[in-house]
Amino acid sequence: MLEEELEIALKVIVVGNGGVGKTSMVQRYCKGIYTKDYKKTIGVDFLERQIELDGEDIRIMLWDTAGQEEFDAITKAYYRGAQACVLTFSTTDRASFEAIREWKVKVENECSEIPTVLVQNKIDLMDKAVVSFDEAEALAQSLGCRLIRTSVKEDVNVASVFRYLANKCHQQMKQQYNAATPITQPTISAFSPTFQSKATNNTIQLTRPSVKRKPLQKRCGIF
Numbered sequence: 667m668l669e670e671e672l673e674i675a676l677k678v679i680v681v682g683n684g685g686v687g688k689t690s691m692v693q694r695y696c697k698g699i700y701t702k703d704y705k706k707t708i709g710v711d712f713l714e715r716q717i718e719l720d721g722e723d724i725r726i727m728l729w730d731t732a733g734q735e736e737f738d739a740i741t742k743a744y745y746r747g748a749q750a751c752v753l754t755f756s757t758t759d760r761a762s763f764e765a766i767r768e769w770k771v772k773v774e775n776e777c778s779e780i781p782t783v784l785v786q787n788k789i790d791l792m793d794k795a796v797v798s799f800d801e802a803e804a805l806a807q808s809l810g811c812r813l814i815r816t817s818v819k820e821d822v823n824v825a826s827v828f829r830y831l832a833n834k835c836h837q838q839m840k841q842q843y844n845a846a847t848p849i850t851q852p853t854i855s856a857f858s859p860t861f862q863s864k865a866t867n868n869t870i871q872l873t874r875p876s877v878k879r880k881p882l883q884k885r886c887g888i889f
């Protein structure tokens with residue numbers, strides 16, 4: 667593959683109990699459609715969407731996993747290599763809220779720590795809520811991740827979930843790249859006559875050599 671063809675691609679997994687709206691969320695985001703029929707996911711489904719972030723194209727590859735425990739053995743094989751995760755529960759399903767920690771552990775067992783967002787779906791059904799606002803906030807805080815409330819049905823906040831994760835991963839990639847780029851550190855010494863400092867007000871500014879960098883997609887893209 668030519669270097670120019672490389673791009674940033676993110677593997678995102680969507681997990682949570684059956685019926686919380688994972689398939690609906692992925693379909694809404696990638697195809698712009700919503701159906702009220704429920705057809706349980708068998709194993710894993712895959713869809714993708716391309717977005718632009720800071721002037722760069724990012725391909726978000728969404729793995730929609732089955733919520734039923736019977737598929738655990740199959741789905742966990744698809745967790746591997748995921749760079750971000752959506753933990754989903756439903757406003758009207760208490761058990762799905764209580765299962766979130768377990769989902770997080772399952773993901774961590776395969777992927778260690780990856781950018782994660784907690785999604786409370788079906789907020790159009792707030793009048794039938796079985797999880798309070800505070801409980802959801804407290805869970806997000808204890809898991810150390812952002813809580814985003816969505817209604818896939820009404821198309822509220824769905825795009826924000828994936829944009830938030832893409833942004834987080836993009837930032838991480840940039841940091842990793844910067845950390846991997848060696849900075850020439852001049853020796854600061856009274857006996858180092860060749861060292862040139864930019865001294866202003868007794869402050870020595872160490873300047874990074876101006877290296878012409880390649881666009882990020884060429885540096886980080888692995889797909």
Ligand SMILES: Nc1nc2c(ncn2[C@@H]2O[C@H](COP(=O)(O)OP(=O)(O)OP(=O)(O)O)[C@@H](O)[C@H]2O)c(=O)[nH]1
Pocket residue numbers: 682683684685686687688689690691701702703704705706707708731732733734787788789790791816817818819820
């Ligand atoms: N009211 C409401 N219903 C929703 C919303 N999102 C999804 N649903 C409905 O919830 C049901 C289950 O949605 P799915 O997307 O199939 O759920 P899932 O999490 O993929 O389920 P599994 O495949 O069993 O893991 C469907 O009837 C959807 O139409 C929402 O935001 N509001």
